[in-house]
Each structure stands twice: as C-alpha cells, then as structure tokens.
Amino acid sequence: MAEPVIEARGLGIKFAMNRRRKRSLREMFIHGNKRDPNPTGSDFWPLRDISFEIGQGECVGIVGKNGTGKSTLLKMIAGVLIPDEGSVEVRGKVAPLLELRAGFNDQLTGRENVQLVGSLHGMSPKMIEEKFDEIVEFANIREGYIDMPVRHYSSGMKVRLGFALISQLQHPIMLVDEVLAVGDKAFKKKCYDAIKRMLADNRTMVLVSHSESDLKRFCNRGLYVRDGALVLDSDIQSALDAYNADVKAEQEAKTAKPAEEKKKPTGEDGNGKAA
Template sequence: MAAPIIEADGLGIRFVRNRRRQLRLRELFIHRGGRGALPGQFWPLRDVSFTVEPGETVGVIGRNGTGKSTLLRLIAGVLIPDEGDIRVHGAVAPLLELSAGFSNDLTGRENLHLVGGLHGLSASYLKRHFDDIVEFAGEQVERAIDTSVRHYSSGMKVRLGFAIISHLPHPILLMDEVTAVGDAEFRKKCYATIDRLLGEGRTLVLVSHNEKDLTRFCRRGLYLDAGRLTLDGTIAEALDAYHAAVPR
C-alpha cells in the first residue's frame, strides 16, 4: 500500500468571535501557549484524524458551519492548526476561492502570470500554455485579457481562476463548491476537466452540497458534525449520515 498523501492527526483550530477586538498585552501573554480560554473562542474543527491515499477521491459532507471549508484550508496550508498536525506530501491545486490572489489594478494577462507564479508555475510554462488557459476561460475573458480585472464580472474572474488552477500539474485537488458557479456551459467544461484530472490519478478532496457531484466524483466520504469527524466510510454512508441529521 502506498504511503498516505494527506495525514491529519488530532487536527484542531480555534477561532475567536469579533476578530477586530484587540487583545491586551496581558491577554496575549496568558494565552500564548494556547491552553487558556479566550473570550468568545470556538473550535470549528477539533480532534480530526484521517489519512488519504494517492488517487483517492474523498467527499467532505456536513451541515453548514461544521468545519468543511475550514478543513480544506488547513489542507491547503492557508490556515495553521492550533492542535494536532496536518501533513501533505505533494503540491496542492486549490479550487477554493477562484478569484483569490487577483489584483484589481492588474490586467487579466498580468494576473494570470501573477497567480500562476504564486502556485509555482514557471514563466516559460505560463508562456507555453497561455493561449490554452485563456481559451479555456472563454471568449469574454479572451476579449478582456488586457483589461484591468476590476472591470471583470464575478463570473469572468471565476472562469479565469478556474482556468489557471486547472492547469496546475499538482497531484492534489481541493475543491469547494466550484461547480456551483457559472452557467451550464462553464459547468460542463469544469466536469470534463475534473474527469480528465482524476483520470490522470490525481487525489481529490471535495466539499459540496450537490449530491450528484459527490456521487459522481467521490468514492469515500468524511462526515463532519459540530467540528468532529463522526463517520469515515463510503460516500453513500456519509450521505446517509447527513440525511439522518438533516430531515428532508
């Protein structure tokens, strides 16, 4: 059996409500070890442990506010856990907030190179694949590629973001409701691209409320309830647990 590509061991992260509140120096000193109770604190995830093997397709299921998107951000390295460890053995293609990293002051062309570079793509790779990425994003983006992104619609930004991230050669795909965005033509293109990437043996961790997407792409399911991993089984078993908790 291959070594896991993702390992979570006792994973937990603590948030504090009303983040604008400035902590006094004394509070920072008292709580710097992480064991004291900060006012308004809560744990969106706690004591979560699992492994993912290379090539597995895993759906993360649960009600709103149960820590699904937080888990993806911990895997992506966007968030740092307060408890436990998360170990990711491979580069990550994060299909999360698809317009994240864009600068409104730059053109689509400049943002393509900026975001691609931030994800480790070389200038030569981006130059070689530039036309393919822009063509994937669609005619609207292609016509506006040298226009400031501040003038793009939200849909155009998502198309360009997906086009860039889907061209990453990284072995791990993280997706958060990506196919819920855009028109039918764009979703069809998304599905075909995801199918192709999974056919190449990529590992997928998907958060979605769309059961068709979950059953289409995923074989395994992680069911989260109140920030705890309460079931790790097949995607059908995880969906059954969700339906039992949320009566139709």
C-alpha cells in the same frame, strides 16, 4: 501499504469570538476610554480532533451544512490556515482553488493575475505563455476583459479563470471548494472533463460541493463533518445518507416544536381556562 498523501492527526483550530480590535480615531474621540467596542470573548473551535488519511488517486468529498468547517478544513490542508492542535501532513504539491475570488488580486488585470498566480504555483514564464490562450478559452473570458482589472469581473468569471489556470498545473493534489456551483452548463462540462482527466491520471482530489450529484459523480469517499467534528468517514453515499438523515431529523424537530406549544393548555384546568 502506500503512504497516504494527506494525513491529519487530531486536527483542530480555534477562532476568537468578539476578537479585540484597534479602535479608530473617531471612536476614541467620541467615546474616550469609556467604551470598548469589541471586548475579548471566548474561543470558538470550528473544528477539533479531526483525523483521517487520504491515499493517492482518491477523490474525497467533504459533506456537511454551511458553517461546519468544510472550507476551513480545506484551508488547513492547503496550509493557508495553521492548526492550533494536531497536525496535517501533505506529501506532494497542492493546486488549491478555495474561494470565489480564486486568489486573484483585484487591482491586477486577468492577464497579470494568470502570470502571477501561475508563477507562484511553479509555472515557468514559457509554460504560462504556451498555455495562456488555452486558459482564456477554457474560462470563456470575453474579448477585452482579460486586460481589465479583475475587480470588474463577476464572481463567476473569476472562478472560471481560476479553475482554467489551476487545471493546467501538474500538481498531484487538488483542493476544490464550490467551483462547480458557478458557471453555465458548457463550463461545468469543461470542469467535469478536466476533473475526470486528473483523476484518470491518478491524482488526488478533495472536493467541497453542495451538489450531491457532483459529489457522487467524482467521489469514492465522504467525510461527514458536523458540529466541528468528523462524525463519519465512509463511502460517499453513506456519508450523504447520514447527512440527509440528520437534516431531516432537525427539520422534523423544528416542525414538532411549534405544534407541541400550540397543544399546551393556557390555564391550570387544561382546557385553556383559568382554574
């Protein structure tokens, strides 16, 4: 059996709630030593005891509500975050597109960011030069904007340029976080075509998206994450069905609670009158 390209074993990460921070001079002047503006609190585990394997050529969707650790899991796979428990091993170069700002430096121009980020991912200056016009055309960056600082770009422009650049990499593993939620139909079609080409080339992809149609379009497998735990590792339809069933149950419970409260008697005789 082929060795998995991504292997997670007992993966967990903790964040400190109400982490202690350095106090400003203004706070020290006003409050002296009497007030700690952010006392140390307890640790919070957004993810814990996560184990799975992903083989070459698989496209796996991570399913779950906002705040359940989907993006955090992608960042641990990419090596951006270091786990506090367990381990994750990635066998092969990773092309990550993990956030709306696409890893760009806001002070640099679009051209400079393509050169910087491309070189950081192993593209040679010659390759960047050869692919540059194609990257800009794919991203649909209007004339003049490519030489403006990206702080003037919309979030959509940043993502388009980031995806256009990352899709040029030949890395065997790609991590994509909510990129397909940004852009018009024409850009989405370009993204769909690029993803299809990469998957046809037997590359591996881990995808986070709130679009069920996108997940079902590309993914042959789903990891359903709930309350910091991996509760289901199955085909993508089963993972989505489990997620939707839980969402429906939560909504029904919220609806039923106010109805039950209205039915409660306000007096001891059960008729709303005091006994």
